[in-house]
Amino acid sequence: QVQLVESGGGLVQAGGSLRLSCAASGRTFSSYYMAWFRQAPGKEREFVAAISKNGGSKYYADSVKGRFTISRDNAKNTVYLQMNSLKPEDTAVYYCAADRTIVVVSAVGKYEYWGQGTQVTVSS
Numbered sequence: 001q002v003q004l005v006e007s008g009g010g011l012v013q014a015g016g017s018l019r020l021s022c023a024a025s026g027r028t029f030s031s032y033y034m035a036w037f038r039q040a041p042g043k044e045r046e047f048v049a050a051i052s053k054n055g056g057s058k059y060y061a062d063s064v065k066g067r068f069t070i071s072r073d074n075a076k077n078t079v080y081l082q083m084n085s086l087k088p089e090d091t092a093v094y095y096c097a098a099d100r101t102i103v104v105v106s107a108v109g110k111y112e113y114w115g116q117g118t119q120v121t122v123s124s
Helices: none
Strands: 004-007 010-013 018-024 033-039 046-051 058-060 068-073 078-083 092-099 118-123
Touching: 004 092, 018 033, 018 092, 018 118, 033 068, 033 078, 046 068, 046 078, 058 068
Parallel strands: 010 118
Antiparallel strands: 004 018, 018 078, 033 046, 033 092, 046 058, 068 078, 092 118
């Protein structure tokens, strides 16, 4: 079992940057695919980015490609989401997710473990 704790959210102006972190408990962090999802008010949770167990493969939603970068540090049991050129439509609660076996990285229902979320608000 793994516990996930996100941090790094906040209020930022459009065009600004934020870096989210997700710290995982346990000693098997490198056995998990990791991902970021987000949920805006009144909308369904949506895929943002995912990274393979060793960090060699990364996946992004079209809406964030070229602006967001996912990375992981298995020695620190942490996954990051660097968000640049933020837009008001990026405003949402951002969630970290983990699972040992993923076939479709963007499938929200396939991830077993979730963090509590961190709020990101982008003002125009």
